[in-house]
Amino acid sequence: MSQHQPTGDGPPAEPSGGAPTRGGSHPGTGTAGRGDTAGTLPRPTLESVAERAGVSRATASRVVNGGAGVRASLREKVQRAVDELGYVPNLAARTLVTRRNQAVAVVVSEPESRLFSDPFFAKHLRGISRELSSADNQMVLLLIEDQADFERVGRYLGGGHVDGALLFSLHHSDPLPDIARRVGLPFVIGGRPGWPGAESDRELTYVDSDNRGGGRIAVQHLQSLGRTRIATITGPLDQTSSVDRLDGYRDLLPYGDPDLIAEGDFTPDGGGRAMAELLARRPDLDAVFAASDAMASGALRVLREAGRRVPEDVAVVGFDDVEQIAAWTDPPLTTIRQDIEDMGRLMARLLLRRLAGQVDTTARRGPTSVITPTRLVVRGSA
Amino acid sequence: MSQHQPTGDGPPAEPSGGAPTRGGSHPGTGTAGRGDTAGTLPRPTLESVAERAGVSRATASRVVNGGAGVRASLREKVQRAVDELGYVPNLAARTLVTRRNQAVAVVVSEPESRLFSDPFFAKHLRGISRELSSADNQMVLLLIEDQADFERVGRYLGGGHVDGALLFSLHHSDPLPDIARRVGLPFVIGGRPGWPGAESDRELTYVDSDNRGGGRIAVQHLQSLGRTRIATITGPLDQTSSVDRLDGYRDLLPYGDPDLIAEGDFTPDGGGRAMAELLARRPDLDAVFAASDAMASGALRVLREAGRRVPEDVAVVGFDDVEQIAAWTDPPLTTIRQDIEDMGRLMARLLLRRLAGQVDTTARRGPTSVITPTRLVVRGSA
DNA sequence: GAGTCCATTGAGAGCGCTCCCAGGAATCGG
DNA sequence: CCGATTCCTGGGAGCGCTCTCAATGGACTC
Known part of the structure; x- marks a missing residue:
């Protein structure tokens, strides 16, 4: 398993002089190519799948993405190639062109809050995770601890790394909604926002319990x-x-x-x-x-x-x-x-719907926010 | 306060339908181009920064990535262009070529465990977050709830979307370590792994409290x-x-x-x-x-x-x-x-160090795993 | 003053994938 | 049986960025 020759080739250091070590970033680099037995095996690309299936990259792509409009026989062939090669699409490449990340950020900006002492946090995350993963979206967790983090997170949200954001426990002066809005990142808030004007802001979508x-x-x-x-x-x-x-x-x-x-x-x-x-x-x-x-x-x-x-x-x-x-x-x-978990799920669902309906946020207005019910649990104290 | 229009819109309901706002997803879709006033403004690219600064893309890239080997005057010019344009590198593009994601996965495979009822979970995450974000890495949270999730997560880990993984609460039959190992993904385990042979497996890095x-x-x-x-x-x-x-x-x-x-x-x-x-x-x-x-x-x-x-x-x-x-x-x-938080921090640090030393896992051996101390807190019960 | 060297810089080739577009095959109406 | 459609398919152009490599020019050495 320890697939590494005990070579001391450090990342920054330049290769001694011989042929390029990095497996040559250029495909045809004579020397290596697949030759590097040691490191991680080069992951199969769509190209290789296409080649193996005897079709074009475009067709292979179609199959990988649902296979609509591809003759059954070809579809099968490609599928087989995918399986045999263990092909997994390179998300970075896909994101680069589609501008979709299949990932949403979950931002928690309450360092010492109940979110951390109660199981609240975990339950929220669980609900969110459920919903998100069923839509094949990932959850990028961003915890804010101090002022400096706001900037970092803001930069991240503005960096186009995620398709949307779930914002928790916002404070009045919280800059996140503004940031998200400025960069056009769809978001849903957990808990009714309380800053002035929030109430009448029809753009704000939130989920709160009753x-x-x-x-x-x-x-x-x-x-x-x-x-x-x-x-x-x-x-x-x-x-x-x-x-x-x-x-x-x-x-x-x-x-x-x-x-x-x-x-x-x-x-x-x-x-x-x-x-x-x-x-x-x-x-x-x-x-x-x-x-x-x-x-x-x-x-x-x-x-x-x-x-x-x-x-x-x-x-x-x-x-x-x-x-x-x-x-x-x-x-x-x-x-x-x-039902905390349900709130999480709802938040994710709301966001996802918004992302799907990418089309038009404006027309989608209507009843955006949701209030989840609360109920009495009788034990001994009353 | 009771801010809800009495609409009964179920989550799955379809929108009425309106004109696309967010500008076609396809860059050069004839019609629009830059014309989409409504949606997100096209983010500045390195190209545009370079142009504005009057340098080549390569130089702009150098500046953005530290600016080594670029004359001060030019460096400044590029920096100004970056600021003015509000340029933020497109991570997907960068990842595509560097094969670095600046992101690690945190996998929790315990559906109903203490991780969810105790504040454990949150504290761990906090520690991890601290460490990770200081190295400008993101945290992708993957929650495993049932068997099917294993496959999903395995696929994700194998998908090259993250540079490493932090694995929590593994069970004996947990396939994750094997998966990670197979795809050559560096990982650190939370808690001493208990399966047969784990003890003697020098490849396994874990953090546990004493x-x-x-x-x-x-x-x-x-x-x-x-x-x-x-x-x-x-x-x-x-x-x-x-x-x-x-x-x-x-x-x-x-x-x-x-x-x-x-x-x-x-x-x-x-x-x-x-x-x-x-x-x-x-x-x-x-x-x-x-x-x-x-x-x-x-x-x-x-x-x-x-x-x-x-x-x-x-x-x-x-x-x-x-x-x-x-x-x-x-x-x-x-x-x-x-100290749970510290454990989290340690796990992240261990992983990060490993990523940095990508070079050679074998040589880096030494004391891989870490045991954090425990201490007595005296209250009233003893 | 000629030759050498080093610090800078730009050109250009891709990374892997999606999607537009056009060519060819298959299908259908008359 | 032929032209018009409809389906499929492959070609090819990038997405934005990094990195190699070669070219440039000035500093420096002899």
Whole structure:
């Protein structure tokens, strides 16, 4: 397997002097050609397939790309040649002429976010991967960690290496959508974009889960349990998901006491702090809707320390249904489930459709964005 | 906020049909040419840069690629042209001739594994991303979900689209290493490969955390606490990480009672079951080393239900230090930490080095694989 | 002052593939 | 049985870039 002569021919170094080493970049370079037994065997080209099948390159190409308009007998012959040679099209060459990369970028611009601590990220990717690979597209992952990365990623997106992009967790000042737009790269956003004007921008396509509806369901469940002093721990209110969940809460409690609302930060600690605050302000509360399971777990701990029983004294509902957390708190968390994987799949599908309909983005307008449903999962905490 | 027109457009629906916007995909398609005002503006090519700078394409290329051997004045001129035109090299074209893709594949072949429930996955990717992007390489993510995917991925790896691959969570029968080897694609494995013969295969490069050492540290800690009847809940023993952790345990308890060993499956449930089993066999146990935090959390629950206090009656040590779990169990988990991100970074670095030294894999041998350290994190459970 | 050498530069040949276009075969109507 | 269509097929022109090779010209040596 170790197919390398122990020659020390370094990449930059010039060959000593003899015949070209690199297998000669020019086909007819006398000396080598196929001769280089050592390195990677030269991959068969369409040309060689055509030759073996006794047809022209054009015909071979047709067969490889579906075989429409080629007589069956020839098609078979070419197919056989392909199999025998183990021919695999050179994507670079194909891309060069078709301008299609069969690849989309997945950009995640949240260094320390929940995307990394929750299984969110992985699930999203899985959904995306499913959809993408079924259309024979690859997924190029671009992680943004600091400001400098924005430039790098921007350059990449503008470099024509991918046919489209899936953008996650954008912030208000995120330059990515603009960059993508400028270079004419189709993209779909994960999560409702929250910057000013985004709402009315009909060009923006995004997929989000029904955060508001989820908030409503949570409160509704709590109310159906007879709870009347329902508090809520929100996520950071500069994120649309937090705002939407809170809006859902407000939908059912339009005249609620502001003292029953505390802002957390999606972490267990933050949830705990918010819970303590709520308890101080309204010791009589009998239910809490936490906008994330992580915060709910922190709240649970604070409640326990305060001597409140869950769900008897205080009923708790979380959000996300992260198995790692929700199923293993004590008591297990009643929560709002969102189908992350499905969101990923949807995003990919939306993008793919757009790419297929390359034709006309404008006419394709209509209902571009999609909201995926959320639903209640009852466990022990409420 | 509820930004949705009440349209019921199913994903598969066909568009109404409109005039092509994005300009024909074929460069010289008579009709249009450059005329397509609407779509993407034609990207500048090296040719145009050269022309604008008044030099030849070759010189422009030299400047773009580092500018060695080009007179300063010309170099500047070309640089200016590049900036003004916003030139970005066409990677496909470059790849076509250089045979370098500046991209590596990351293959994860574990559909339902911990990789997806733990933040493991994300952390690995982050580490990889860091390293890769600093070398201006892209990361193509390939997720394997079922058997059919193996073929797809194999084809991809063999397709010459990437310069190397990072392979994760391989199983015994995993065909990927063989495929990669056959097509001469350099690769690095995440986690010690466990198939027969792998150990002695000097061609195999892998990065793993010091599972065995971690197991030792865990038991050592328990012993230092004065515990003498230390049980262990192992992971599935067909995985090297499980075996290694158990070996660590055995290193310190060579003559231990087999009744103190129970096999789990890395899930909380499995951990709980194993714990119950251990409790039944050895009611007098005073400590447990669980080979994962998830299993430890299940064990914790069973212990609580059995009326054992932790850590007073039974001390518990986990493994992984997954924040989501370890910091939020009751009591918080004392555990063994492994630096996942660093492992990712290391894998990428190893691969990159190999790619750079393309030259001769054989000579580069030396210490190919790397084991990253693990360390004890003391919280409340032991 | 002639000869030699080195640093620069440009010309041109491809990399492997797709697609336009035209020629030839096969098919069909009259 | 012949001209008009319709099908197939091969020829050939690039896609944008890198790299080899030869030509140019000035610096330097003797």
